[in-house]
Amino acid sequence: MKASHYIGRKLLSGIPLLLGVTFISFLLMVYFGPDKTFELLGKNPSSEQISKVREQLGYDRPFLSRYAEYFRQLVTLDLGLSESSGERISRILARTVPVSIALVLPGFMLGNMLGILLGLSAAWYRGRWLDKFIMGASVLGMSISFLVIIIALQVLLCTPYGVNLFPARGWEVNDASSYVYYVTVPTLAIIFVTLGYNTRFYRAVMVEELGRDHIQTALAYGASSTELLFRHVLKNSLVPVLTRLMFSIPLVIVSGSLLIESYFGIPGIGKSTFEAITSGDQPVLKAVVGLTAVLFVFEQLLIDILYRLVDPRVAEA
Amino acid sequence: MILRVLPALLLLLLGGCGGSETPSDSQALKVYRHSMDGTPGSLDPAHASSIYANFLVVNLYDTLYRYRYLARPYELAPNLAQGLPEISEDGLVYTIRIKQGVKFIDDPAFPDGKGRELTAHDFIYTIKRHFDPVTLSQGAWLWRDRIVGLDEWKGNGSDYTQEVAGLQAIDEQTIRIGLKKPFPQLLHTFTGGFSAIVAREAVQHYGREMANHPVGSGPYTLRSVDSAQAVLDSNPGFRQEIFRLEEEGYNPDSQKHLGLEVLEGRSPPFVDRLHIDFIAEDAARWNAFTSKDIHFLKVPVSQFDRVLSSRNPVKVIPSLLESYRFSSSLESGFVYTSFNLDDERIGYHPDPLQNERNQALRCAIIKAFDWQSRNEVFYYGIGRVFPGLIPPTTPEFDSSADRFSVERDLDQARALLRLHDWNRENLPVLEYGFPASVTERQMFEQFRSFMLDIGYPREKIRPLSFATFGDFFRAYSRREVMLITSSWTMDYPDTENTMQLFFGPNMSPGSNSSNYNNEQFDQLYRDSAAMQPSEQCTEIYRKMNQMVIEDCVAISGVSRNLLFLWDKSAIMLPDRSFVGGYFLRFVDLKDPVPGDG
Numbered sequence: 001m002k003a004s005h006y007i008g009r010k011l012l013s014g015i016p017l018l019l020g021v022t023f024i025s026f027l028l029m030v031y032f033g034p035d036k037t038f039e040l041l042g043k044n045p046s047s048e049q050i051s052k053v054r055e056q057l058g059y060d061r062p063f064l065s066r067y068a069e070y071f072r073q074l075v076t077l078d079l080g081l082s083e084s085s086g087e088r089i090s091r092i093l094a095r096t097v098p099v100s101i102a103l104v105l106p107g108f109m110l111g112n113m114l115g116i117l118l119g120l121s122a123a124w125y126r127g128r129w130l131d132k133f134i135m136g137a138s139v140l141g142m143s144i145s146f147l148v149i150i151i152a153l154q155v156l157l158c159t160p161y162g163v164n165l166f167p168a169r170g171w172e173v174n175d176a177s178s179y180v181y182y183v184t185v186p187t188l189a190i191i192f193v194t195l196g197y198n199t200r201f202y203r204a205v206m207v208e209e210l211g212r213d214h215i216q217t218a219l220a221y222g223a224s225s226t227e228l229l230f231r232h233v234l235k236n237s238l239v240p241v242l243t244r245l246m247f248s249i250p251l252v253i254v255s256g257s258l259l260i261e262s263y264f265g266i267p268g269i270g271k272s273t274f275e276a277i278t279s280g281d282q283p284v285l286k287a288v289v290g291l292t293a294v295l296f297v298f299e300q301l302l303i304d305i306l307y308r309l310v311d312p313r314v315a316e317a
Numbered sequence: 318m319i320l321r322v323l324p325a326l327l328l329l330l331l332g333g334c335g336g337s338e339t340p341s342d343s344q345a346l347k348v349y350r351h352s353m354d355g356t357p358g359s360l361d362p363a364h365a366s367s368i369y370a371n372f373l374v375v376n377l378y379d380t381l382y383r384y385r386y387l388a389r390p391y392e393l394a395p396n397l398a399q400g401l402p403e404i405s406e407d408g409l410v411y412t413i414r415i416k417q418g419v420k421f422i423d424d425p426a427f428p429d430g431k432g433r434e435l436t437a438h439d440f441i442y443t444i445k446r447h448f449d450p451v452t453l454s455q456g457a458w459l460w461r462d463r464i465v466g467l468d469e470w471k472g473n474g475s476d477y478t479q480e481v482a483g484l485q486a487i488d489e490q491t492i493r494i495g496l497k498k499p500f501p502q503l504l505h506t507f508t509g510g511f512s513a514i515v516a517r518e519a520v521q522h523y524g525r526e527m528a529n530h531p532v533g534s535g536p537y538t539l540r541s542v543d544s545a546q547a548v549l550d551s552n553p554g555f556r557q558e559i560f561r562l563e564e565e566g567y568n569p570d571s572q573k574h575l576g577l578e579v580l581e582g583r584s585p586p587f588v589d590r591l592h593i594d595f596i597a598e599d600a601a602r603w604n605a606f607t608s609k610d611i612h613f614l615k616v617p618v619s620q621f622d623r624v625l626s627s628r629n630p631v632k633v634i635p636s637l638l639e640s641y642r643f644s645s646s647l648e649s650g651f652v653y654t655s656f657n658l659d660d661e662r663i664g665y666h667p668d669p670l671q672n673e674r675n676q677a678l679r680c681a682i683i684k685a686f687d688w689q690s691r692n693e694v695f696y697y698g699i700g701r702v703f704p705g706l707i708p709p710t711t712p713e714f715d716s717s718a719d720r721f722s723v724e725r726d727l728d729q730a731r732a733l734l735r736l737h738d739w740n741r742e743n744l745p746v747l748e749y750g751f752p753a754s755v756t757e758r759q760m761f762e763q764f765r766s767f768m769l770d771i772g773y774p775r776e777k778i779r780p781l782s783f784a785t786f787g788d789f790f791r792a793y794s795r796r797e798v799m800l801i802t803s804s805w806t807m808d809y810p811d812t813e814n815t816m817q818l819f820f821g822p823n824m825s826p827g828s829n830s831s832n833y834n835n836e837q838f839d840q841l842y843r844d845s846a847a848m849q850p851s852e853q854c855t856e857i858y859r860k861m862n863q864m865v866i867e868d869c870v871a872i873s874g875v876s877r878n879l880l881f882l883w884d885k886s887a888i889m890l891p892d893r894s895f896v897g898g899y900f901l902r903f904v905d906l907k908d909p910v911p912g913d914g
Contacts, residue, residue: 034784034785034787034788035787035788035791036787037791038787038790038791038794038826039366039455039787039790040364040453040455041455041826042366042454042455042456042457042458043458043823043827043828044458044461044817044822044823044826044827044828045458045826045827047826050826052450053453056450056453081525081526084358084359085358085359085360085528085529086359086361086525086526086527086528086529087526087528087529088526095543096543096544151600151601151604154600154601154604155604158604158608159604159607159608160607160608161607164608167608167610168601168604168605168607168608168610169545169594169596169601169604169605169610170545170546170594170610171545261545262597262598262601263598263600263601264601265545265546265594265595265596265601265605266545267543267544267545267546271544271545272544275356275544277785278785278786279358279785279787280785280787280788
């Protein structure tokens with residue numbers, strides 16, 4: 001099948017998925033999500049005032065009409081205004097998403113790269129002391145709460161109780177040096193908390209790949225360990241590796257950075273989403289949930305295309 | 318490939334992550350860094366319902382009145398007003414003159430972008446705007462059914478071309494307010510963020526986005542705001558008013574150590590820039606303070622033991638005083654748990670006998686509640702437990718009042734249950750509502766343990782948890798929660814503001830969430846609401862307080878003690894009560910800002 005046909009077919013198949021995901025998430029938000037009415041009313045409201053506010057918030061409109069409006073907003077990216085701050089939601093996203101990406105990208109990449117290297121090493125030395133050490137350390141890393149890691153790193157690196165080299169909070173990033181200054185401690189926290197999970201996952205993938213016939217054949221041909229691990233094992237493991245990487249991205253951007261952003265005072269999308277949840281700001285929540293769903297759908301498409309690149313058998317199928 | 322693309326991508330992202338200032342900027346400026354434990358949400362005065370929003374709004378906009386910076390108890394002071402108002406003999410007409418030459422900041426909302434003079438008409442517009450349904454005001458309740466013609470103006474479609482009889486601009490600088498009945502708290506309502514004066518042009522230009530585009534005449538202007546921080550610059554056009562310690566209520570005996578004398582004769586604001594960090598997480602706030610990223614800290618309860626050497630009296634560890642200044646004050650409000658009297662299982666019942674039994678049950682629960690333990694576990698033992706609704710920060714507080722309602726007496730509680738035929742089988746299920754959080758859950762568990770001590774079956778005391786405060790608020794506004802634990806922050810220093818919590822007409826969805834309905838109480842409330850502060854008024858408040866206690870309407874209450882630490886380089890007396898955000902205009906810094914250079 002031609003690549004363009006394949007992409008077109010995948011795009012078309014994404015439409016019902018998109019409708020389904022947005023419909024279910026909207027349904028959940030309308031019936032189980034926050035209600036801003038009473039917070040906006042002030043003290044001692046009358047029932048007439050309650051009705052008026054519900055009308056102004058659009059809560060009294062039929063469900064399908066609200067869903068159609070929501071879908072239109074997603075398609076046109078005209079997401080309306082935040083009910084809490086009055087700020088245009090597209091502006092909130094434009095302001096916060098780049099911050100979140102810049103915040104988590106180094107930790108995400110380093111965490112995965114180190115995870116792959118450690119996973120390869122553990123798989124290669126399977127059952128030996130290095131494998132046991134890496135797996136033991138991974139379990140230890142996984143066992144410590146993200147919150148504890150953040151607070152411990154803050155105390156050790158950002159306060160006079162430790163070395164006091166980095167800021168405990170803030171994000172006044174203007175150039176590369178200020179970026180390194182503000183991103184280092186959050187990055188260390190992200191690496192610390194994700195490395196264990198990544199390493200265990202990648203080790204399992206590599207161990208499975210190492211047991212395949214073509215690896216035995218390469219060994220028989222006398223391939224070096226480096227060539228074997230990077231050319232034969234890693235390359236042939238790219239499908240699960242890509243799947244994990246790609247599906248982590250929306251979660252990393254939206255929810256993964258929440259604690260980091262809160263504890264380091266970084267104005268990213270995670271913190272804004274959390275504020276929207278606690279304050280009942282439905283327009284912001286709907287935008288974030290809807291766009292995350294859209295992101296997942298497009299990622300699935302991208303993953304399918306990448307599969308074709310890394311594994312020609314997918315294209316043939 | 319990835320390695321080649323990555324630096325370019327990061328540079329692109331950095332382009333979108335520009336901070337609020339460059340390092341060279343902040344080195345040249347006096348920057349005071351404040352912290353708050355919550356976010357303000359909207360900066361529109363009509364939505365300044367939280368203490369966080371109020372804190373910022375009163376610095377970006379002007380109000381007619383404020384409280385004297387250093388005077389305790391709190392005293393009103395003119396802000397935009399030239400002085401205290403002329404009040405007619407019957408207390409129904411207030412005439413207020415405002416200062417001349419006060420200008421809104423320059424903004425694209427005005428023709429040519431130049432801020433115009435603020436006049437009496439702007440005040441009239443501001444109050445009217447609260448009664449325009451489009452505004453979705455959270456502050457209209459302050460003036461509802463108070464000002465002649467205002468409610469009718471709303472009823473007739475909120476047409477701004479129509480005049481309101483009780484809101485008149487006599488000339489550009491004179492406001493005349495006509496009241497339907499005496500409202501002695503009126504001036505207090507003109508100190509809060511809700512009354513901050515907005516320009517009509519800004520409302521029309523920005524619409525709802527005005528929440529992020531404040532166009533005021535306050536001492537500061539907004540430079541930037543996001544979910545983590547607000548940055549405010551001093552307003553170069555702010556009126557020149559000389560700071561006088563005496564006028565602000567300076568007390569050298571208790572305030573000399575603050576070094577405020579250097580402010581004498583100068584014109585605020587004294588710093589160039591304010592950074593206000595919103596840090597909800599206790600540990601993060603503490604770490605930011607100890608690393609000198611912020612100047613000010615409201616000490617989290619979890620850190621009280623690291624800060625205090627003594628609880629009674631409250632004393633700070635001496636080594637901390639080498640670097641920091643310290644103050645403590647009771648909050649201007651209290652925490653209490655009210656019974657939903659609309660719930661027949663525990664509240665009013667059509668059968669008089671059952672009604673009596675329900676009241677006895679509520680009284681038994683109150684007698685079983687251990688305030689001392691609540692204070693120890695959740696407020697480090699330094700909160701102030703008091704009986705009823707008159708908190709210790711109000712002038713009407715009676716320190717010699719009988720404390721029987723806040724003293725645990727298990728024998729009396731059990732006797733009450735026995736006397737009214739309550740036993741393990743017929744006791745109703747108690748549903749204790751709270752918004753989901755670890756602390757709230759712990760409070761529920763403690764409450765349950767108190768009730769177990771009087772023989773209440775464990776399975777009959779159930780948590781009713783809500784995902785957010787908004788959900789909890791909605792549920793108890795709809796009378797769906799049996800026991801409601803909440804806190805009340807007073808809007809002004811007058812006990813009327815807490816008494817209205819139990820005034821019949823304010824029943825849910827109003828602030829009387831217990832749905833208490835006592836005609837005698839309501840009549841006393843109406844009588845006292847029209848009185849100026851006086852001994853007679855105090856007597857009435859105390860009588861009403863006693864009624865609420867005797868009817869066993871609420872388990873009340875405790876005022877929390879707030880501890881503040883601030884860097885010695887900051888010259889100030891912080892406040893989180895009625896002075897609130899106003900103190901920021903009087904903050905000065907001795908030395909270059911830590912962390913800024």
